[in-house]
Amino acid sequence: MAAIETDALTRRYGEVVAVDSVDLTVEQGEVFGFLGPNGAGKSTLINMLLDYTPPTSGEARVFGHRTRGEAVAIRERVGVLPDAYKLYERLSGRRHLEFVVQARQADDDPDDILDRVGLDPEDAERNAGDYSKGMAQRLVLGMALIGEPDLLILDEPSTGLDPNGIRLMRDIIREEVDRGATVFFSSHILGQVEAVCDRVGIMNEGRLIEVATLDEIRDTIGVGTTLHVTVDQQPDLTLSDLEAMDDVSNVRADGPELTMNLSDSTAKAKVINRLEEGGATVVDFETAESSLEELFAELIDEDADEPEPEVSA
Ligand SMILES: Nc1ncnc2c1ncn2[C@@H]1O[C@H](COP(=O)(O)OP(=O)(O)OP(=O)(O)O)[C@@H](O)[C@H]1O
Structure with a gap:
């Protein structure tokens, strides 16, 4: 019971x-x-x-x-x-x-x-x-x-x-x-x-x-870790190439700095390898865990964005 x-x-x-x-x-x-x-x-x-x-x-x-x-x-x-x-x-x-x-x-x-x-x-x-x-x-x-x-x-x-x-x-x-x-x-x-x-x-x-x-x-929200990477030069690959990797999403670039979301934090090593294979040297990187408080706020926001269900007679 x-x-x-x-x-x-x-x-x-x-x-x-x-x-x-x-x-x-x-x-x-x-x-x-x-x-x-x-x-x-x-x-x-x-x-x-x-x-x-x-x-x-x-x-x-x-x-x-x-x-x-x-x-x-x-x-x-x-x-x-x-x-x-x-x-x-x-x-x-x-x-x-x-x-x-x-x-x-x-x-x-x-x-x-x-x-x-x-x-x-x-x-x-x-x-x-x-x-x-x-x-x-x-x-x-x-x-x-x-x-x-x-x-x-x-x-x-x-x-x-x-x-x-x-x-x-x-x-x-x-x-x-x-x-x-x-x-x-x-x-x-x-x-x-x-x-x-x-x-x-x-x-x-x-x-x-x-x-x-x-x-x-x-897992539902799919945001775990944010990875920030600084490279010395433009690697020979596109943002979409990175995004096609497992556990990597939402890749953004700002000059030599790349930011992306990782659903599994161990994907960090694979991303760094891939960038170095592309001819760039990773000069700095850091990761940040999304706090549960952020995830909670995101769930409430998502709910507020949902259209109200239609009421049928
Ligand atoms: N006795 C009451 N008369 C009229 N409206 C009420 C009454 N009790 C609660 N409400 C309304 O019902 C809704 C839910 O209130 P409730 O107090 O259950 O929320 P809550 O999640 O406990 O909030 P809080 O964390 O602020 O205590 C609110 O819009 C509140 O104004």
């Missing part, structure tokens, strides 16, 4: 289709990165998984429980760090944790949780209303961990966290997966999910436009 399954899940707000017929399956034990720019529909989909918002059409199941009608069974098995949350300003951090331990009938020790999320004991005694954004985020993450949930849903968990906090959050995600949990990690920053996620789903304007591993996404 999948941890999360949605069938044509849709949510409209007036004219806005916040989530548009999304079919998504997240398997148990996965760390799934849920990516998309602001307003893509990520939080709306999460709200539907927890039955905080009803779908306009379609349905969703969490561990086989339907979100409509079986939300209590779902919430018992899920720990959530929501996008927007409110703390009780006049209650200490520790009281927040004690409260959740009680409500979930869990046996977690609040001190262990405080230690895991990096809140020191003095801060734990302060009122949550005085917490910085990062401290509040750590506390809510701690609250989500109570009761060893089978599914952790983290909506933009790195908001307000310093680099140490971000590292700590990643460590916690790995620990949770090691004990058998599934993690659904929503973010608009690919770099945040890159280090921990098995697969990612990319949302744009309500639609799920891609579900793949990060390697598959690199």
